[in-house]
Amino acid sequence: MTTSAVILVLSTFLACAVEGVEALTVVLAVGVTRGWRSPLIAAGAATLALAALIIIFGPALSLLPIDALRLVVGTVLLIFGMGWLRKAILRASGYKALRDEAALYNKQIEQARTAGTEVRAGMDWYAFTLAFKGVFLEGLEVAFIVLTFGTSQHSIPLASLGAVLALLAVVIAGALVHQPLSRVPENTLKFSVGLMLSAFGIFWSVEGTGIAWPGADLSILGILVFLTLASLGIVTMLRRMRERQTLTTAGAAGMGR
Amino acid sequence: MTFIKNFLLFWYDFIVGDDWVIAVGVVLALIITSLLVRSQINAWWLMPLAVIVLLAISVLRETRKGH
Numbered sequence: 001m002t003t004s005a006v007i008l009v010l011s012t013f014l015a016c017a018v019e020g021v022e023a024l025t026v027v028l029a030v031g032v033t034r035g036w037r038s039p040l041i042a043a044g045a046a047t048l049a050l051a052a053l054i055i056i057f058g059p060a061l062s063l064l065p066i067d068a069l070r071l072v073v074g075t076v077l078l079i080f081g082m083g084w085l086r087k088a089i090l091r092a093s094g095y096k097a098l099r100d101e102a103a104l105y106n107k108q109i110e111q112a113r114t115a116g117t118e119v120r121a122g123m124d125w126y127a128f129t130l131a132f133k134g135v136f137l138e139g140l141e142v143a144f145i146v147l148t149f150g151t152s153q154h155s156i157p158l159a160s161l162g163a164v165l166a167l168l169a170v171v172i173a174g175a176l177v178h179q180p181l182s183r184v185p186e187n188t189l190k191f192s193v194g195l196m197l198s199a200f201g202i203f204w205s206v207e208g209t210g211i212a213w214p215g216a217d218l219s220i221l222g223i224l225v226f227l228t229l230a231s232l233g234i235v236t237m238l239r240r241m242r243e244r245q246t247l248t249t250a251g252a253a254g255m256g257r
Numbered sequence: 258m259t260f261i262k263n264f265l266l267f268w269y270d271f272i273v274g275d276d277w278v279i280a281v282g283v284v285l286a287l288i289i290t291s292l293l294v295r296s297q298i299n300a301w302w303l304m305p306l307a308v309i310v311l312l313a314i315s316v317l318r319e320t321r322k323g324h
Binding site for chain 2 (some may be wrong): 057071075078079080082083085086087089090093095096140141144198200204205206209210211213214219226227230231233234237238241242
């Protein structure tokens, strides 16, 4: 397996693990309060819909000339990955609250309890809609990553493998603990995925302009190391800024007394 | 019309996300890279640098929003 193939599987695995944990919170909350049949059917239907998207759009994207594909896909992937990285940096430095799966789970439970019941054809449609939406919207990002990574690397099956393995891991963990997976270090995973998406995005978009990277595929590792160090540097800078702001605010409050 | 608007807004939010500066900056950096390539300069180094500068600008913009 080449370096880029390993990073490809790892990226889709981590991305799917993060989104899977978030989708699991919704399905668990709906299942615990309103019964398991409808949310489980909804989760299955949403997963099938996502797989269908990959099966339909994968071959269509593969028809594009490779340079154009890498330029377009790389650019979109880079913008998308930088969005993940930006959010993860803000959360790691304390400027944005960390996602709290337990609190979100309790909120979902409360909403599911108070909502009315509409049962038709043996299905609780509120539970179905909520679970379908949760799984489909969280999974759409994974489908997007699998599609873009897979077509650019000419390996949708390999990209899908990482996603399927993560999905299995999350489903098994969810079935065992029957609680939201609040101990999963979501922000660290998001940080890693953001770094990998951005690294591949840089590599492909620049390659699409006609540039040959020094070291070919190995340069992805170099970009990844550079981005990791620079991003950690930004986190440190923001943490210091935040500390200074806290001290200034505390000082001003003390002077006011 | 509302459906099309919502559809486009969804994809804008999905790909561009919270800060348009990143998207515009990435496209500009790529255009500059292409121009340098046409001038026979192998400017592979430009994009990684641009990404970090854009990230720093974007997070600083966000931290200022709260104050």
